[in-house]
Amino acid sequence: MTTDNATVPETSYGPVAHHFNNMGQQHATVRLGMWLFLVTEILFFGAAFVAYTAYRIWYPKDFEAGSAALNAGIASVNTFLLLISSLTVTLAIRCAYVGNRKGLIRNLILTTLLGTVFLGLKAREYQLDYVEGLIPGNVALTKEAAENVLRARADNPNLVVNNFNENLKVVLKHNGFQGVPGKDYDPSRVQLFFMFYYGITGLHVLHMVIGLGLLSWQIVLAMMGFFDFKSRYIYVETLSLYWHFVDMVWMFVLPLLYLCGPHTFGQAVEQFKLAIGLGSGSGH
Amino acid sequence: MTTPTNSSERHADEFLSHTVPPTSTTLTVFAALVGLAMLALLIGFSELGPIKVLASLGCATVQACVLGYFFMELKQADKLTWLVVASGFFFTGIQFVFTLTDYLTRHLGVL
Numbered sequence: 460m461t462t463d464n465a466t467v468p469e470t471s472y473g474p475v476a477h478h479f480n481n482m483g484q485q486h487a488t489v490r491l492g493m494w495l496f497l498v499t500e501i502l503f504f505g506a507a508f509v510a511y512t513a514y515r516i517w518y519p520k521d522f523e524a525g526s527a528a529l530n531a532g533i534a535s536v537n538t539f540l541l542l543i544s545s546l547t548v549t550l551a552i553r554c555a556y557v558g559n560r561k562g563l564i565r566n567l568i569l570t571t572l573l574g575t576v577f578l579g580l581k582a583r584e585y586q587l588d589y590v591e592g593l594i595p596g597n598v599a600l601t602k603e604a605a606e607n608v609l610r611a612r613a614d615n616p617n618l619v620v621n622n623f624n625e626n627l628k629v630v631l632k633h634n635g636f637q638g639v640p641g642k643d644y645d646p647s648r649v650q651l652f653f654m655f656y657y658g659i660t661g662l663h664v665l666h667m668v669i670g671l672g673l674l675s676w677q678i679v680l681a682m683m684g685f686f687d688f689k690s691r692y693i694y695v696e697t698l699s700l701y702w703h704f705v706d707m708v709w710m711f712v713l714p715l716l717y718l719c720g721p722h723t724f725g726q727a728v729e730q731f732k733l734a735i736g737l738g739s740g741s742g743h
Numbered sequence: 744m745t746t747p748t749n750s751s752e753r754h755a756d757e758f759l760s761h762t763v764p765p766t767s768t769t770l771t772v773f774a775a776l777v778g779l780a781m782l783a784l785l786i787g788f789s790e791l792g793p794i795k796v797l798a799s800l801g802c803a804t805v806q807a808c809v810l811g812y813f814f815m816e817l818k819q820a821d822k823l824t825w826l827v828v829a830s831g832f833f834f835t836g837i838q839f840v841f842t843l844t845d846y847l848t849r850h851l852g853v854l
Contacts, residue, residue, distance in 0.1 A: 486761060487821060494824050498831035505835040512839065513846040531787070538780050546773040549814050556763040692763065696816070703815045710783075710806045714799030718787025727788070 486693045493697045497704050500666075504708050507662065511655045511715065518651065524644035525652030526720030527636040528593060528627060532731030533584045534717040537577050541706045544573035548674075548699045555681075555692035563695070564681045570702070571674045574667055581664055583734050592626030595650035595657075604629045623650055634726060656716055663712060666705045673698050761819055772813040779806045 479485040515522045547569040554562035588594070592601045600608060604625040612618050624646035631638070638644050677698055685691060732738040783802045791798060811817050817828065 483761070487824075490816075490820070491824055491827065494827050498827055498834075501831040501835055502838065505838050509838050509842045513843060516843075516847060535784055538784070539777070542773070542776050542780055545776070545810065545814055546769065549769050549773075550766065553763050553766055553769065696763075700815055703810055707807045707810055710780075710803045710810070711800075714783060714787060714796070714803055718784070718799060719796070721790065722788055724784075724788045 482690055486690070489693050489697055490700070493700045497700060500704060504659075504662070507655070507659050508711065508715070511659070514651055514655070515715075515719075518645075518648045520638070520644045521648035522652045523720040524627075524631060524636060524638055524646075525649040525656070526717060527634055527638075527722065528591075528630045528649075529656065529717050529720075530584050530587060530730045530734060531717050531722040532727040532729070533580050533734050534713055535727055536731055537580055538709065538713055540573050540577045540580075541709050544570045544577070545699075545703055545706045547573065548695075548702050552692055552696045552699055555686045555695045556689060558687065558689050560681060560684070560687065563686055564678060567674055567678045567681060567695075571671055571678065574671050574674070578664065578667055578671070580734065581660070587734060591630050592622065593630060593653060595623055595653045597622050598626070601626050601629060621647065635723075636721065659712060659716065663705065663708055666708070670698075670702050670705055673701070761816075764813070768813070772809065775809055776806060779809065 475482050475485055479488065547566045551563050551566035551570065554560075554566055590601075592598050592604065600622045604622070607629065608618070608620050608625055611620075624640070627646050627649055628640055631640075640646050677695060680686065686695065729738055779802060783799060783806065786795060786798045786802055789795070811828075817825065820828075
């Protein structure tokens with residue numbers, strides 16, 4: 460190792476850490492470190508997708524029915540929110556690279572806002588799932604499902620029902636799903652699909668929350684002038700790698716969970732309008 | 744910039760060999776990703792039958808490749824980074840192949 464590194468170069472690039480030969484090596488190492496972490500994340504989500512694949516191959520019709528009960532409208536909007544946030548975080552790297560502090564802060568704030576809106580819509584989606592009674596297990600019957608059960612019990616007083624199955628039938632009927640429960644799909648197996656839905660999207664939400672925390676931290680650092688050393692753009696780039704990875708996971712979550720079953724564009728629009736309070740439906 | 748005098752200053756310029764793409768490139772890639780997302784939704788909202796899942800996953804894979812190659816800067820990455828990424832997908836492949844080989848050959852005809 461040369462002793463020249465003891466001298467801090469008089470440039471606006473910032474100091475090179477003592478254990479690196481030059482800034483290029485330091486940057487390459489920072490990038491490699493984040494990629495090594497992302498590989499562990501690929502394996503982490505990969506395990507969830509492997510389990511999903513096995514069950515979907517076993518129970519394809521039940522997974523299609525489960526997917527038909529999900530809110531494709533919110534998912535579609537969330538897709539574009541994440542794509543735009545990937546754009547803004549990439550623009551933030553450019554701003555840090557050229558020393559544009561205001562642009563950097565603006566783009567980081569935009570990315571954070573878009574991620575927050577994503578999480579807001581996700582929370583609303585989970586709330587609608589709860590209201591519709593789509594929680595695996597013996598949750599409470601919704602009003603319409605309870606009426607259906609009462610009617611069925613009028614003919615068969617000894618009828619035993621599973622509340623999730625009854626709630627699911629109501630949701631699928633409202634979503635226009637053509638399958639007949641018991642014949643085209645098994646409502647009990649749809650609970651498996653919903654375990655994957657809550658598990659995979661829940662993990663994704665957790666990663667988004669962590670990403671938002673890191674973005675907030677970098678906004679504060681940017682305001683303090685940390686990125687005035689242009690070579691420190693690498694830390695914005697490193698964060699962007701994580702953020703793009705979270706977006707990449709969503710690219711596979713969308714077709715596997717949300718678009719696996721039959722959906723139409725009009726239905727997705729109505730579902731989104733319902734989610735933001737403009738729809739005519741009032742829950743089931 | 745003055746002529747670098749010591750090896751530290753000469754090497755300090757090496758980080759410039761990795762450049763951040765201009766905004767126009769970023770916007771072009773973004774437009775491509777939006778187009779692919781719309782294609783994914785089009786596939787998802789259509790009734791393609793058995794090939795729907797393959798078409799959806801194919802579209803998602805292309806989206807992921809575009810995102811990784813341009814936005815995640817794999818285009819400029821060194822060979823070690825490519826090796827790390829490839830190893831990630833290689834081990835994910837092992838996850839899929841070995842797990843599914845086990846699970847999908849159990850209870851054959853008894854489900």
